[in-house]
Each structure stands twice: as C-alpha cells, then as structure tokens.
Amino acid sequence: MLITGHREIADNIFELKLQGDMAAEVSQPGQFVHIRVSGSDSITPLLRRPISICSVDKKEKELTLIYRRSGLGTERMARAEKGSRLDALGPLGHGFPVPQEDAGSALIVGGGVGVPPLYGLSRELVKKGFRVTHVLGFRSAKDVFYEQEFATLGQTIILTEDGTSGQKGLVTDVLDGLNYEAAFACGPLPMLKAVKNKVTGRPLYISLEQRMGCGIGACLACVVRASDTNDGKGYRRVCCDGPVFKAEEVELC
Amino acid sequence: MLEVHLPGLDLKNPVMPASGCFAFGAEYGRLYDLSKLGAIIIKAATLEPRFGNPTPRVAETPGGMLNAIGLQNPGADKIISQELPRLADYDVPIIANIAGSEMSDYVATAKKLSENPVVKALELNISCPNVKHGGIMFGTVPEVAAELTAKVKAVSKKPVYVKLSPNVTDIVAMAEAVEAAGADGLSMINTLLGMRIDLKTQKPVLANKTGGLSGPAIKPVAIRMVYEVSQKVKIPIIGMGGIQNADDVIEYFLAGASAVAIGTANFVDPFVCPKIIEQLPKKLEALHVTDINELVGRSWRPCVKKNASSLR
Numbered sequence: 001m002l003i004t005g006h007r008e009i010a011d012n013i014f015e016l017k018l019q020g021d022m023a024a025e026v027s028q029p030g031q032f033v034h035i036r037v038s039g040s041d042s043i044t045p046l047l048r049r050p051i052s053i054c055s056v057d058k059k060e061k062e063l064t065l066i067y068r069r070s071g072l073g074t075e076r077m078a079r080a081e082k083g084s085r086l087d088a089l090g091p092l093g094h095g096f097p098v099p100q101e102d103a104g105s106a107l108i109v110g111g112g113v114g115v116p117p118l119y120g121l122s123r124e125l126v127k128k129g130f131r132v133t134h135v136l137g138f139r140s141a142k143d144v145f146y147e148q149e150f151a152t153l154g155q156t157i158i159l160t161e162d163g164t165s166g167q168k169g170l171v172t173d174v175l176d177g178l179n180y181e182a183a184f185a186c187g188p189l190p191m192l193k194a195v196k197n198k199v200t201g202r203p204l205y206i207s208l209e210q211r212m213g214c215g216i217g218a219c220l221a222c223v224v225r226a227s228d229t230n231d232g233k234g235y236r237r238v239c240c241d242g243p244v245f246k247a248e249e250v251e252l253c
Numbered sequence: 254m255l256e257v258h259l260p261g262l263d264l265k266n267p268v269m270p271a272s273g274c275f276a277f278g279a280e281y282g283r284l285y286d287l288s289k290l291g292a293i294i295i296k297a298a299t300l301e302p303r304f305g306n307p308t309p310r311v312a313e314t315p316g317g318m319l320n321a322i323g324l325q326n327p328g329a330d331k332i333i334s335q336e337l338p339r340l341a342d343y344d345v346p347i348i349a350n351i352a353g354s355e356m357s358d359y360v361a362t363a364k365k366l367s368e369n370p371v372v373k374a375l376e377l378n379i380s381c382p383n384v385k386h387g388g389i390m391f392g393t394v395p396e397v398a399a400e401l402t403a404k405v406k407a408v409s410k411k412p413v414y415v416k417l418s419p420n421v422t423d424i425v426a427m428a429e430a431v432e433a434a435g436a437d438g439l440s441m442i443n444t445l446l447g448m449r450i451d452l453k454t455q456k457p458v459l460a461n462k463t464g465g466l467s468g469p470a471i472k473p474v475a476i477r478m479v480y481e482v483s484q485k486v487k488i489p490i491i492g493m494g495g496i497q498n499a500d501d502v503i504e505y506f507l508a509g510a511s512a513v514a515i516g517t518a519n520f521v522d523p524f525v526c527p528k529i530i531e532q533l534p535k536k537l538e539a540l541h542v543t544d545i546n547e548l549v550g551r552s553w554r555p556c557v558k559k560n561a562s563s564l565r
Contacts, residue, residue, distance in 0.1 A: 036521065043316040043469045043497070047520060072313075089523065211309045213320070214520040216284075218276040220325045221311040225304070233327070234304060240280070 001088050003080055004062060010145040012069040013113070014078055015054075022090055023061040026053060029120035030095025030186070030207050030244045033065065034215035036087035037073045049073040050212050050239070052186075053091060054116035055123060066116035066145065092215055096121045096184055096205050096244050103129030107180035109171050109195050111137045111187025117207060118186055119146055122153045133157070133178055137191065141165035172198055189252060196247045204247040210238040217241075225251040254534055255545050257291070257512050259489050260437040261374040261412035262346050264291040264512060266530050267545060268502065271493050271516035272297055272350035272376060272416075273322065277336035278343075281523060288344040289527045294440075294514055295336070297352040297378050300362045302328035307460035312449045317468030317495070318517055319447050321461035324352050324381055329365045337371040346373040348414070351405075352381055359391075360404050367409040374411050377402065377436075380418030380443035382465045392418035392443070395430035402434035412437035414491060417482075419474055420446050428482040440491045440514065441482065442475045468517040469495040476508045483509020483550050497525070499532040503540070506548035 005017035022033070034048040054064045069078045080086060095117070106125050110118045115136055122132050132154035138144045141164035150156040157174055158166030167174065171187075172194040183199045185192055186207035196204060213219035217240035224236050227248055236242060236250055255266035269292040270281070277295050278287050287293065305325030312319045326332065332349075340347050349366040353359040359377070366372050379392035379401060391401050398415070406413055415431040417424060419442040428439055444465025449458045457463070475494030483490055492510025496502060497518050505513050518525045537545060 040522075045313055046316060046468055046517070047311075047313050047318060211311050213311050213318070214274075214280070214523070216280045216523060218280040219274060219311075219320075219520060220276070220305065220322050221308070221320065223305070223308065223310075223325065234302075235325075 001063070001086055003082050003084050003086060006080060006082050009066070011142040013143065013145050014067055014069060016065045016067065016077075016080075018063045018065065018086060018088060019061050020088075021061060022088065023056050023058055023063050026056045026058075026063070026091045028095030029053070029055075029098065029124050030117045031091040031093050032243065033063070033088040033090035034092055034212070035077065036089075037076045040087065045073045045076065047073075047213065048089065048215060049077065050092070050215055052117040052207070052243070053120060055120040066113070068113040089215065093239055093243050094241065096207070098124045098128060099182070100128070104181040105131045105133070105179060107175070107178055107183040107199070108132060108134045109136075109175070109183065109185040109187070109191075110134070111171060111191040112139065112143065114187030114191075114207065114209070115146065118184065119149060121184055122150065126153045133180060135159070135171045135174055135178075137161075137171040137187070138165070171195070175199070193252045196252065199247070205244055206247050206252075207244045208238050208242055208250070212239050215239045225253075227251050254537060254543060255530070257546060259511060262292060262348070262512075264346065266291040266533070267506075267512035268526055268530050268533075269294055269348070269491075269512065269514050270519055270526055271514035272378070274516040274519050277332070278340055281519070282343075284523050285527050286343075287340075289530060290345050291512065291530070292346040292348055292373070293340070294348040294350055294376055295332070295340070296326055297324050297350040297381065298326055298329045298332050298362055298366060299324060299352050299354075300329055300358045302326065302331065309458060309460055310464075312458040312464065314447070314449060314466065314468075315470060317466050317470035318520075319449060319459060319464035319466055320444070321459045321464035323461065329362045333365065333369055337369055341371045347371050348374045348376050350376040350378050350416070352378040356401055356404055359401060360408055363405045363413075364408040367411040372411060374437070375405070375409055375413045376440050377405055377413055377415045378443075380416050380420075382418070382420065382444060382446045382463065389418055389420060389446075392427070393421050395426050398427055399430040399434035402431045402436050406435040414438040414440050416440035416443055417478075418443050419471075419478060424478045425481055425485050428486050432486045432488050436488060438489045438491065439482065439486065440493065442471070442478055442494050445471050445474065467494070469497055471495050472501065476504060479505060479508040479510050480552060484553055496529075497521075499529050499536045502529060502533060503536060503548060506545060507550070507552040509550040509553065511546070511549050
C-alpha cells in the first residue's frame with residue numbers, strides 16, 4: 001500500500017496512513033494488518049508485524065495505523081517515507097462487534113499502544129448513536145496521543161501513571177462511577193484482567209495481543225486457552241478467531 | 254518439466270508446504286487453489302489431542318525464527334473425520350506427518366492415517382525438538398530411529414518418509430539406519446534447537462525456553478546435510494530448510510533432493526509456494542534444463558546423464 005502520511009505523534013508513537021484497495025475490505029474496527037517491514041528482498045526482519053487498524057476512510061481508500069517504535073521491525077517501519085510502499089496483508093482477524101441497533105451507552109478502556117483500534121471503534125459507535133465514554137491510560141504525558149480526537153467523540157478521561165497529564169492513576173481507578181451498557185477494552189494483559197474484574201453483568205469485549213507467525217490461523221503460535229473446559233477445540237487463535245473476544249470466552253493468563 | 258515421481262507420490266511439481274506451517278490447508282485454501290501444489294504435508298498428528306506449549310511460542314531471529322508450538326493438534330481421529338475429507342476435494346497428494354511419545358503411539362497413529370485413502374504417504378516425525386517425551390529422542394539415536402521406522406513400516410499401508418533431525422553429530426548414520434530399517438524416503442531437515450534471551454527480562458523469550466530454528470538462516474546446514482546423505486542412500490530426499498524462492502529449490506536439487514518442502518516462508522509471503530512453482534520453469538530454462546529431475550545431485554555427480562530420474 002502507498003504511504004500517504006507518516007508522523008511521530010507522541011514519544012516513539014507513530015501515525016501511519018496507507019492508501020490502497022484493502023481499505024474497502026475492512027469490516028470491523030479492531031482488525032489488523034500484517035506488515036512485511038523488510039520489503040521483498042531482505043530477510044531481516046523476517047516475520048511480518050501485526051499492527052491494528054486505528055481507523056479507516058473508505059472514500060479515500062485510506063487506513064490509519066498507530067504503532068510504537070520498540071524493536072527491530074518497528075524501527076525499520078518508522079523510517080518508511082511518505083510516497084513509498086509497504087507490503088501489507090489484510091485486513092485480518094475479527095474485530096469489535098458494533099451493535100446494529102439498540103443504541104445506548106458504551107465504555108471504552110484503552111492502555112498505551114492498545115488505544116488505537118478503540119478510536120475506530122468509538123467512531124463507529126458514535127455513528128450508530130451510542131453515547132461513548134473513553135478511559136485512556138498512559139505512562140506519562142509524553143506518551144499521550146489522540147486526546148483531542150477522542151474528546152470530539154465523547155467524554156474522555158485521561159490517566160497517567162505519574163500524573164503528568166490528566167488524572168494520576170490507572171484506568172481501573174475511575175471505572176466504578178461510570179454508567180454504560182457494554183464495555184470494550186484493549187491494552188496490556190494486566191489492564192485487561194483488572195478491567196474484566198471491574199466490568200460485571202454487562203458485555204465486555206477485549207482485544208488481545210500475542211506474538212504471531214503467519215497471522216492467518218495456520219501456525220498456532222498465538223493461541224489462548226478457551227475458558228469453557230468443555231469447549232470442543234479448547235483454544236482460540238488470536239490472529240483469526242480474535243484478536244477481539246468476549247471477555248468470558250478466553251483465559252487471560 | 255516439473256513432474257516428480259517418488260514412492261507413493263506422483264507430483265505435478267516438487268513443491269509442497271512443510272508440516273506445521275500450513276495446518277490442514279484450510280487457511281491457505283482461502284488464498285489460492287491448493288491443487289497447484291505438488292503435495293501438502295499436513296500438521297503433525299498424535300494419537301490423542303494435544304494443546305501444545307504455553308505462549309510465547311515464536312521468536313524472531315536474524316534471518317529466521319524459533320518456534321515451540323509443541324505439536325498442537327486435534328488428534329488422529331479428528332484429523333481423519335474433520336480435516337481429510339475437505340482435503341479430498343483437491344487434486345493434491347496428502348502426506349500425513351505423525352508424531353508420538355511412545356513407539357506404540359506412533360504405530361497406532363501411523364496405522365490409522367495410512368489406511369485413509371486421502372493420505373498418500375506418511376512422514377515420520379522423529380525430530381520435533383519441542384516436546385518433552387518422544388519427538389527428538391527417537392531422532393538422535395540411530396538404533397532407536399531404525400526400530401521405530403521398522404515398526405511403523407510394518408503397519409503402514411503407505412510409503413514412509415522419515416523426517417530427520419539436524420541435531421545430531423552424524424546425519425549420515427541416522428539416514429543409513431532408517432534406510433536399512435525400510436524407510437521409503439527421507440525428509441530433511443527438521444528445525445535446529447535454539448534459544449533467544451530477552452535483554453529486558455533477562456529470561457528466555459519462549460515460554461518453552463528452547464525452540465526449533467527455521468528460515469533462511471538454516472539453509473546452508475540443510476544443504477550440507479542433503480549433500481552428504483544423498484550420496485550415501487538410495488532413497489529419495491524431500492529437502493527443506495529456509496527455502497524462499499525458486500533458486501533455493503534448485504540449490505536443494507543440486508545438493509541431492511528430489512522434492513522440496515517450504516515452511517517458514519509461508520508466513521512471510523502466504524503465496525510463496527504457488528509463486529515458486531510459477532517461477533521454476535523459467536529458472537530451469539535459463540539453466541537449459543528440460544526436466545527438473547536432471548538436477549538431482551548434480552553438485553556431486555561426476556557426470557550427469559540426460560535422464561537422472563533413473564539414478565534416483
């Protein structure tokens with residue numbers, strides 16, 4: 001796909017815009033693309049990198065991805081220039097289900113680089129008439145991104161671990177007082193576990209992250225155990241059965 | 254030009270996805286017509302279902318990857334009832350990879366799968382580095398490998414290809430032992446045992462600590478082993494390890510392989526197998542080769558006859 005925009009929007013956090021026909025195939029927020037960072041003539045890094053789709057503009061055939069520069073692959077990706085091309089496979093996986101009717105209120109909880117797919121989700125929910133509350137946690141002020149973008153969609157509570165932006169604390173500190181009928185979360189595993197303990201009696205959808213091989217369900221690198229011990233398969237593949245699951249469907253460990 | 258005939262296998266081309274990298278074909282079958290492939294080596298079957306190892310199960314390395322999936326599979330019965338009927342719809346021979354913890358497991362699994370009409374050959378997995386019992390244990394002691402091969406041969410209704418481990422000091426001794434025990438062919442090589450340690454946590458990256466190294470990084474090791482073994486055995490070799498393109502396929506043939514399997518490269522480019530099959534005729538033409546079988550072992554044969562398939 002053609003790179004139509006690429007900029008650093010927070011400390012080591014990059015916003016990448018990709019244009020191509022794949023944009024038309026995105027069916028749910030929370031799907032991802034599998035990017036071959038090395039290009040076709042290099043074997044380093046060898047494997048593709050799964051990056052979640054932040055939002056999609058079908059009219060402009062454009063995907064927005066947000067990723068953190070943190071290793072060999074994303075360091076290479078961060079050097080990709082506007083106007084050049086990236087080999088992207090996708091859209092892959094099952095994302096967040098957006099209810100077709102019965103608009104109500106939704107809680108969106110994100111942590112760090114888990115925040116991006118929730119932006120596309122929130123846009124879809126707002127489009128369907130949902131009242132959306134965002135609770136977004138970051139380490140520090142330098143890590144915060146998309147605060148304004150989320151704020152235009154609904155109430156947005158920012159938390160940082162060191163209190164340098166928004167409230168000081170963790171996302172789970174503020175969930176008790178909020179009203180919502182369904183919740184959606186993406187972030188580090190400890191955050192997802194804590195959110196799962198707080199959100200009871202209402203549907204909670206979580207997006208999981210896992211090291212992947214193929215990205216299409218064949219290699220079984222990214223499996224998680226199914227919660228139901230009588231489940232026929234006993235496992236789910238994060239890449240193709242997920243990355244989004246109902247919180248009670250999978251074991252978080 | 255690309256047709257290859259091996260025990261139990263009439264292949265329209267010599268390119269097949271390697272076991273464990275292609276599951277049972279359903280996922281790649283959504284991307285292209287599996288009938289284009291020479292064959293499919295399906296994911297290892299064990300007698301009982303296995304969940305496999307904890308995650309992380311994969312870690313990238315320079316030019317390669319480590320995996321420790323741990324032979325996750327639904328068990329022989331479910332593979333027969335749920336996966337093989339779907340594969341019967343394609344015009345492609347299926348090679349069933351079988352694994353176990355005890356010799357009796359291997360024998361029972363081999364018997365079941367070899368009786369299925371969809372399965373044209375077995376690949377005996379005596380080389381998985383990622384399971385505590387069985388797997389590699391059977392692949393590192395020539396006498397044990399030979400005994401297992403003989404037992405599986407005794408019950409199998411189909412030809413048996415033994416998949417050798419590179420984690421041995423003398424690969425030729427292993428190959429000669431299983432050939433003497435009745436193996437119809439060899440698959441080589443399985444992954445090389447390796448490890449990566451995370452600098453932040455200062456612990457192994459893989460939950461299983463060690464894993465099997467695959468990808469371009471291991472190709473020279475595999476080429477050397479195919480080169481050595483093919484000169485000492487009469488049975489054909491399916492070569493594998495780090496194949497990325499048509500040139501790599503030709504290199505394996507020159508080393509002494511009669512067919513090839515492609516593993517890790519499927520993760521990098523899901524269309525790599527049909528792409529290579531499409532590129533091979535042009536590559537052969539450039540070498541003035543009209544039949545790919547002519548290339549088998551050309552790197553060590555003193556003089557190559559016009560039709561090398563008779564030498565196999």
